[in-house]
Amino acid sequence: MRRPIIPGLKEREQANNLVTRPITSALELQERLRRERTNSYLKLFSELDTKSKIHFNIDSVMEKIEQEFADIPITEQLIGIVAKCYLEDGYDVHLLDRNQKIIRHLKKTDALPEVFDKARGLALHSQYACIEVYADCIRAVSVNGDVSVVKE
Numbered sequence: 001m002r003r004p005i006i007p008g009l010k011e012r013e014q015a016n017n018l019v020t021r022p023i024t025s026a027l028e029l030q031e032r033l034r035r036e037r038t039n040s041y042l043k044l045f046s047e048l049d050t051k052s053k054i055h056f057n058i059d060s061v062m063e064k065i066e067q068e069f070a071d072i073p074i075t076e077q078l079i080g081i082v083a084k085c086y087l088e089d090g091y092d093v094h095l096l097d098r099n100q101k102i103i104r105h106l107k108k109t110d111a112l113p114e115v116f117d118k119a120r121g122l123a124l125h126s127q128y129a130c131i132e133v134y135a136d137c138i139r140a141v142s143v144n145g146d147v148s149v150v151k152e
Contacts, residue, residue, distance in 0.1 A: 022071060029076055036145040041068045042129045045083040048094050048103065058103055082119040083130040093123050
């Protein structure tokens with residue numbers, strides 16, 4: 001492994017063996033969060049309805065989300081994700097809350113926590129794979145991985 005040029009800067013290896021550096025500027029952060037999402041990340045949301053509780057592991061889902069955003073400072077990472085649910089007619093969205101480390105299938109009559117409520121309408125749109133909720137905005141991730149930012 002290469003040694004870092006700047007003392008004290010640790011390099012991180014990701015699953016694809018690329019070495020990344022931490023994001024330091026606001027502009028760099030915005031550009032990184034606008035980047036297309038990977039296929040493995042998008043696949044997570046389609047599998048939420050197809051896997052049984054026996055084969056479903058919340059820790060592995062959260063770990064895959066962490067891997068997708070490994071280079072983003074923790075303070076700037078997403079709060080959670082809202083995605084369309086295909087279980088039954090009564091359900092409309094999934095909620096992945098990173099703070100509570102829970103995944104819930106919500107019925108149309110269930111209320112979302114206030115911070116996630118603005119994402120529900122977009123999540124129901126067939127164009128989007130998921131809606132990422134951040135402290136300052138939401139990011140709509142289309143089924144092909146493109147990201148659109150909706151500021152508050």
